[in-house]
Amino acid sequence: MTSSLVFICAASGFGSKNKYLFGHISMNIKLVPQDSAGTVTAFYLSSETSKHDELDFEFLGNFSGDPYILQTNVYANGVGDKEQRFYLWFDPTTDFHNYSLLWNRQQVIFKVDGVPIRVFKNKEALGLAYPSSQAMKIYSTLWNGDSWATRGGLTKINWAHSPFIATYQNFGIDACQWTDSTSNCPASNSWWSQVSFDTLGSKAKSQLKWVQQNYMIYNYCTDTKRFSTTPAECTSGN
Numbered sequence: 488m489t490s491s492l493v494f495i496c497a498a499s500g501f502g503s504k505n506k507y508l509f510g511h512i513s514m515n516i517k518l519v520p521q522d523s524a525g526t527v528t529a530f531y532l533s534s535e536t537s538k539h540d541e542l543d544f545e546f547l548g549n550f551s552g553d554p555y556i557l558q559t560n561v562y563a564n565g566v567g568d569k570e571q572r573f574y575l576w577f578d579p580t581t582d583f584h585n586y587s588l589l590w591n592r593q594q595v596i597f598k599v600d601g602v603p604i605r606v607f608k609n610k611e612a613l614g615l616a617y618p619s620s621q622a623m624k625i626y627s628t629l630w631n632g633d634s635w636a637t638r639g640g641l642t643k644i645n646w647a648h649s650p651f652i653a654t655y656q657n658f659g660i661d662a663c664q665w666t667d668s669t670s671n672c673p674a675s676n677s678w679w680s681q682v683s684f685d686t687l688g689s690k691a692k693s694q695l696k697w698v699q700q701n702y703m704i705y706n707y708c709t710d711t712k713r714f715s716t717t718p719a720e721c722t723s724g725n
């Protein structure tokens with residue numbers, strides 16, 4: 488199935504009816520082609536509670552031919568501010584590419600075409616928040632982010648180039664569907680809770696390193712202007 492988000496003025500989006508706690512969520516997306524400057528196309532999970540958890544892919548548009556930025560973020564117990572930004576190793580507007588999350592008790596892996604670009608580890612044992620108890624819905628939205636998204640907000644949306652259209656295929660949810668009556672997801676025997684998914688294998692580790700060395704352009708962990716002390720989850724072990 489193919490569907491499109493068409494964005495002309497306010498914003499547009501779709502979301503899942505059900506909530507999930509842990510699993511593998513995947514979507515093929517072809518991003519807004521040509522002049523997408525000022526637009527943000529997001530694919531994310533959110534619990535939408537007052538201290539919510541959220542896992543984000545945000546694609547920051549650009550002038551035709553200039554590179555998109557993929558921004559990832561994690562909110563745990565209502566606190567975000569954990570951005571990492573990447574350029575992609577392909578043009579995300581000419582073809583569908585796969586963006587996915589493997590989310591279990593131990594880690595969240597952000598993947599692009601199966602290549603891990605970011606891993607967020609559970610460090611609850613050290614007193615740090617992790618998205619481990621709030622079921623989340625899955626959303627995709629397309630909206631005006633021109634106050635910040637492109638060249639830090641310098642480049643505004645050119646409405647003469649609307650409509651802005653992102654196209655979606657093969658929405659894949661292989662995850663534990665949460666029902667408030669059973670609440671049994673964390674105990675499930677699903678494939679994503681097997682020990683082999685608690686860490687990265689050696690191939691995935693070297694892929695992650697390749698992305699971090701060649702495509703990562705911002706990491707909140709090393710932003711000393713913004714955080715005078717390094718955020719705890721960045722320093723305390725693996």
Ligand SMILES: *[C@@H]1O[C@H](CO)[C@@H](O)[C@H](O)[C@H]1NC(C)=O
Binds near residue numbers: 553637
């Ligand atoms: C847009 O293109 C400019 C120039 O290549 C680049 O500096 C910037 O990182 C690109 N992406 C965004 C979202 O601003």
